[in-house]
Amino acid sequence: MQREHAPPPSLAQITFVFFVIAMQSFGGGLSGWIRREVVQRRGWMPDQQFLSGLALCQIAPGPNSVNLSVFIGTTLRGGAGALAALLGMIGAPMALVIAMGAAVAELSTYPVVSSGMAGVGAAAVGLNLATGIRMARRGVRSTYAAGIALAATVAIGGFGTNFLASVVVLLPLSFAVAVWTRR
Amino acid sequence: MTGALLALVGLFGSLSLVAFGGGNAVIPAMQHSAVAVRHWMTDREFLELFALSRLAPGPGSLIVTLVGQKAAGLVGALVATVAMYFPSCLLLHLVTRAWHRYRDARWRETAERGLAPLAVGLIFASGIAIMRGTEQGIAPVLLTIASTAVLTATEMHPILVLCVGGVIGAALRF
Numbered sequence: 001m002q003r004e005h006a007p008p009p010s011l012a013q014i015t016f017v018f019f020v021i022a023m024q025s026f027g028g029g030l031s032g033w034i035r036r037e038v039v040q041r042r043g044w045m046p047d048q049q050f051l052s053g054l055a056l057c058q059i060a061p062g063p064n065s066v067n068l069s070v071f072i073g074t075t076l077r078g079g080a081g082a083l084a085a086l087l088g089m090i091g092a093p094m095a096l097v098i099a100m101g102a103a104v105a106e107l108s109t110y111p112v113v114s115s116g117m118a119g120v121g122a123a124a125v126g127l128n129l130a131t132g133i134r135m136a137r138r139g140v141r142s143t144y145a146a147g148i149a150l151a152a153t154v155a156i157g158g159f160g161t162n163f164l165a166s167v168v169v170l171l172p173l174s175f176a177v178a179v180w181t182r183r
Numbered sequence: 184m185t186g187a188l189l190a191l192v193g194l195f196g197s198l199s200l201v202a203f204g205g206g207n208a209v210i211p212a213m214q215h216s217a218v219a220v221r222h223w224m225t226d227r228e229f230l231e232l233f234a235l236s237r238l239a240p241g242p243g244s245l246i247v248t249l250v251g252q253k254a255a256g257l258v259g260a261l262v263a264t265v266a267m268y269f270p271s272c273l274l275l276h277l278v279t280r281a282w283h284r285y286r287d288a289r290w291r292e293t294a295e296r297g298l299a300p301l302a303v304g305l306i307f308a309s310g311i312a313i314m315r316g317t318e319q320g321i322a323p324v325l326l327t328i329a330s331t332a333v334l335t336a337t338e339m340h341p342i343l344v345l346c347v348g349g350v351i352g353a354a355l356r357f
Contacts, residue, residue, distance in 0.1 A: 022241040026342040030242065055291065056282055059298050062199060062271025063206035063244035070272045074279040082276050090268070093241025094248050098260050100235055101249045108231060112353050118227065119352015120345050121234035121313070122323040126330025127344070128207055128310040132303055133335050135204075139299030152304025156211050157311030163212035167201050170301055178297035 204302025206244030
């Protein structure tokens with residue numbers, strides 16, 4: 001339900017909504033939650049604008065969900081809105097993660113905790129790989145593009161090639177392919 | 184202490200603007216720097232922090248906060264977080280304002296297609312880099328493969344998969 005010309009929400013409302021979103025998002029999938037709250041439940045922006053913003057946040061460097069909070073905050077209330085959204089997004093999770101980090105540092109002297117965390121880590125690596133597979137299905141549409149994805153995977157993941165050097169070489173190449181293959 | 188803080192600012196400040204495809208993209212560089220170059224932690228401890236950042240609510244990129252905490256305590260956590268988020272957030276704020284002013288769909292579409300393959304490669308690289316650093320023996324590798332398959336083929340909630348992984352890890356003494 002989108003309201004036309006709804007007045008922009010207050011800074012406190014923006015912080016609160018992103019706080020709620022951040023605290024209920026376990027194990028990723030943040031952009032889905034953000035869309036539900038900001039577009040569908042509150043009608044703060046039309047879906048079209050949200051989706052083009054999401055694409056922008058995926059293009060731009062930096063964590064996507066954090067970028068998305070800055071995009072929405074900026075769109076709603078400029079620089080102050082961006083700070084309000086960012087505070088809601090990372091404030092509480094950051095405090096929580098620091099507390100958990102301290103607790104685990106103590107507890108991992110117990111072998112069962114350390115083994116358990118290694119198991120969570122091994123499963124979490126699968127989360128990264130599964131995200132890569134889903135992204136590849138959507139975004140890699142030519143043999144050349146697949147070659148670039150493979151080159152980045154093998155260079156950085158397989159041979160431990162310097163990250164910055166790999167990006168400096170592959171980024172222009174990838175853009176050249178995108179321009180070359182555009183219809 | 185000051186040396187560690189400066190190192191954190193240098194590391195995350197420089198990674199912030201090249202994290203194409205999200206925070207996961209820079210995990211191999213983060214791991215290399217924290218373990219092999221700075222000796223802030225072992226590969227196994229890095230894996231624990233990675234696991235923790237996925238278990239906690241909020242952005243997974245908060246692994247940066249945990250690395251900072253390990254390197255230089257509470258101050259390190261804050262410094263690392265600001266160094267990682269400030270440059271990319273400022274850039275995105277400025278780009279958003281320009282974005283609303285100019286709308287060239289053709290340019291946007293090309294940029295999306297240009298960055299997608301790199302983002303895909305970087306996220307695969309992050310998974311493989313962590314595996315290479317930490318997964319000794321066949322059992323953890325099989326767990327990673329199983330987790331990848333389940334999360335790709337089904338809509339099972341990731342947190343459930345992570346918890347099952349934790350139980351398996353504890354039972355098999357990873």
